[in-house]
Amino acid sequence: xxxLVAALFVGSMAVTVTATAETDEDPVVLHIAAADHVxxxxxxxxxxxxxxxxxxxxxxxxxxxxxxxxxxxDPEGPRVRIKGSIGEDQLKELDTKLSTIGVPAxxxxxxSARFTESEMVxxxxxxxxxxxxxxxxxxxxxxxxxxxxxxxxxxxxxxVKAVDLIIVGVQEQSIIPIEVSxxxxxxxxxxxxTTNQCTDYLRGGISLEFVSRQNHYYCTSGVMVRxxxxxxTYMMTAGHCxxxxxxxxxxxxxxxxxxxxxxxxxxxYRSGGDAGLVKVTNPNWTIKxxxxxxxxxxxxxxxxxxxSLNTVGVRVCKSGRTTGTTCGEITDVTLTVSYCEANSSYxxxxxxxxxxxxxxxxxxxxxxxxxxxxxFSYHLVYGILSGIIxxxxxxxxxxxTTDANALNVDVILG
Numbered sequence: 001x002x003x004l005v006a007a008l009f010v011g012s013m014a015v016t017v018t019a020t021a022e023t024d025e026d027p028v029v030l031h032i033a034a035a036d037h038v039x040x041x042x043x044x045x046x047x048x049x050x051x052x053x054x055x056x057x058x059x060x061x062x063x064x065x066x067x068x069x070x071x072x073x074d075p076e077g078p079r080v081r082i083k084g085s086i087g088e089d090q091l092k093e094l095d096t097k098l099s100t101i102g103v104p105a106x107x108x109x110x111x112s113a114r115f116t117e118s119e120m121v122x123x124x125x126x127x128x129x130x131x132x133x134x135x136x137x138x139x140x141x142x143x144x145x146x147x148x149x150x151x152x153x154x155x156x157x158x159x160v161k162a163v164d165l166i167i168v169g170v171q172e173q174s175i176i177p178i179e180v181s182x183x184x185x186x187x188x189x190x191x192x193x194t195t196n197q198c199t200d201y202l203r204g205g206i207s208l209e210f211v212s213r214q215n216h217y218y219c220t221s222g223v224m225v226r227x228x229x230x231x232x233t234y235m236m237t238a239g240h241c242x243x244x245x246x247x248x249x250x251x252x253x254x255x256x257x258x259x260x261x262x263x264x265x266x267x268x269y270r271s272g273g274d275a276g277l278v279k280v281t282n283p284n285w286t287i288k289x290x291x292x293x294x295x296x297x298x299x300x301x302x303x304x305x306x307x308s309l310n311t312v313g314v315r316v317c318k319s320g321r322t323t324g325t326t327c328g329e330i331t332d333v334t335l336t337v338s339y340c341e342a343n344s345s346y347x348x349x350x351x352x353x354x355x356x357x358x359x360x361x362x363x364x365x366x367x368x369x370x371x372x373x374x375x376f377s378y379h380l381v382y383g384i385l386s387g388i389i390x391x392x393x394x395x396x397x398x399x400x401t402t403d404a405n406a407l408n409v410d411v412i413l414g
Contacts, residue, residue, distance in 0.1 A: 320370025
């Protein structure tokens with residue numbers, strides 16, 4: 001992350017202001033209506049099915065067992081497609097279970113698959129490990145694509161031949177197609193100094209400033225969480241926000257004043273994902289299970305009612321300090337992505353790259369400073385924004401279930 005000009009510290013006391021709840025439509029419903037060219041009523045139905053995709057996946061894994069190959073939502077359908085092989089009796093049992101969660105059988109279709117999910121993920125992990133071991137200064141993105149049943153490897157253009165040589169043995173032995181391609185831009189986790197937004201309550205989607213190693217940086221708050229067994233209240237953001245345990249975090253108000261939240265408490269990064277906790281030590285805050293959203297007007301009280309696993313094809317939104325609320329589709333899951341954390345010439349980091357495993361990719365737009373933003377839809381939280389590819393609408397984030405388990409916390413729900 002690049003150092004920024006230090007901002008003037010104005011105060012450490014948070015001011016509680018009563019906010020007015022908005023009646024705007026859910027951002028993801030509006031996004032689906034615009035993207036699919038359907039009515040708000042139909043968009044609401046589609047959003048309901050998409051919001052249950054992860055639950056459908058749990059039921060499908062129980063039915064398919066070792067033959068399970070993945071699940072994705074197809075907006076063209078629009079329906080959930082489960083990949084794998086299953087008997088007629090098991091299919092009837094699955095249909096029965098789906099009806100109990102309010103998903104009509106016609107909204108789900110079983111598609112045959114050549115490879116299982118575990119086979120795809122294991123090969124992707126192997127490829128990422130080979131690249132990182134032999135070319136530790138080269139960035140890469142490894143994607144196991146359940147829709148095409150192939151694995152794509154993206155690296156800087158000048159590194160394509162080198163990577164091809166490293167994984168040639170894997171390519172020759174694997175029956176799963178592997179394609180290496182060159183990219184013009186690779187993932188970054190930079191922060192930047194941009195606009196502020198309303199911070200009446202401590203919640204997700206607000207502007208953060210933290211001080212680390214005598215420099216000031218900007219990120220976004222994710223969700224409010226509570227420690228399992230301790231009851232302590234924390235704000236979750238990206239793990240790379242705050243270099244050291246104890247770094248102080250502040251909420252940035254529209255007038256640029258800073259209001260103390262507390263110190264960085266813990267984090268998980270690299271192989272453990274990218275999420276961190278800031279302990280709320282300022283007693284003046286009012287904690288709310290909300291996300292600040294400005295997709296249509298301003299809804300400062302978007303309620304968090306649950307969490308969800310991630311499914312390819314599902315539409316989600318994020319609310320960040322820099323680009324506000326934007327929405328897109330989950331395009332891949334279980335990616336291995338590397339970040340360059342030092343100034344470098346293109347394709348060659350000044351330090352070894354940092355690999356972060358099992359990230360989720362979406363085609364929503366974001367910029368520096370949005371790191372830590374909550375990924376959400378239909379009042380469910382899906383993850384915490386980790387990184388972006390510059391000059392493109394491609395973001396990477398960690399799944400909220402993985403984050404919560406790694407940090408031993410539960411999301412505060414309303």
